Amino acid sequence: DAGVTQSPTHLIKTRGQQVTLRCSPISGHKSVSWYQQVLGQGPQFIFQYYEKEERGRGNFPDRFSARQFPNYSSELNVNALLLGDSALYLCASSLAGRNNEQFFGPGTRLTVL
Amino acid sequence: TQLLEQSPQFLSIQEGENLTVYCNSSSVFSSLQWYRQEPGEGPVLLVTVVTGGEVKKLKRLTFQFGDARKDSSLHITAAQPGDTGLYLCATLSGGYQKVTFGTGTKLQVIP
Numbered sequence: 001d002a003g004v005t006q007s008p009t010h011l012i013k014t015r016g017q018q019v020t021l022r023c024s025p026i027s028g029h030k031s032v033s034w035y036q037q038v039l040g041q042g043p044q045f046i047f048q049y050y051e052k053e054e055r056g057r058g059n060f061p062d063r064f065s066a067r068q069f070p071n072y073s074s075e076l077n078v079n080a081l082l083l084g085d086s087a088l089y090l091c092a093s094s095l096a097g098r099n100n101e102q103f104f105g106p107g108t109r110l111t112v113l
Numbered sequence: 114t115q116l117l118e119q120s121p122q123f124l125s126i127q128e129g130e131n132l133t134v135y136c137n138s139s140s141v142f143s144s145l146q147w148y149r150q151e152p153g154e155g156p157v158l159l160v161t162v163v164t165g166g167e168v169k170k171l172k173r174l175t176f177q178f179g180d181a182r183k184d185s186s187l188h189i190t191a192a193q194p195g196d197t198g199l200y201l202c203a204t205l206s207g208g209y210q211k212v213t214f215g216t217g218t219k220l221q222v223i224p
Binding site: 041043105 | 117153154155156157158201203207210211212213214215216217219
């Protein structure tokens with residue numbers, strides 16, 4: 001079975017631009033979470049979506065937004081990019097319910113110049 | 114905000130050596146997880162500990178949850194180059210199971 005997939009793998013943008021990152025969860029998983037991992041640090045929680053509804057949001061500005069589609073795939077959108085947005089963006093999927101393991105994708109490496 | 118501090122931040126050892134990585138907080142947790150992240154990959158869950166004082170073993174890896182459930186350790190015996198990676202402790206919080214990661218320990222095992 002395929003794991004969590006993310007696209008694109010790498011992306012280079014300039015300050016002020018907008019970017020959309022995509023995630024396909026493991027088949028059967030209805031929950032998708034997004035994390036930002038700056039080089040040398042642990043991932044930071046951005047959003048969690050379940051059944052197309054936002055269930056949680058981390059401490060990120062409104063420039064960050066996301067949505068989940070009927071097939072449970074998800075997009076993360078970042079507007080007005082800053083140099084500090086350069087990071088690895090990770091998507092994780094899980095089954096619904098408490099204490100379900102989150103499975104992470106390989107991430108999208110975003111570089112903002 | 115729950116803060117998970119890991120130590121050491123970096124560790125470079127020779128193959129065959131033993132090592133211990135620590136995860137500490139001032140908060141009490143209902144459970145604690147350990148992940149390993151290899152370059153170019155997302156984190157992979159290694160273990161979840163839920164009971165104070167609990168010890169779990171995964172081949173050469175031994176995980177311990179502190180009695181007060183505020184800290185945890187990961188001990189690797191006879192480290193191998195395949196153990197190289199970023200080790201992250203993490204907790205689950207909120208009804209939607211948000212994962213809060215620690216600061217990470219980057220391990221390099223030299224052949």
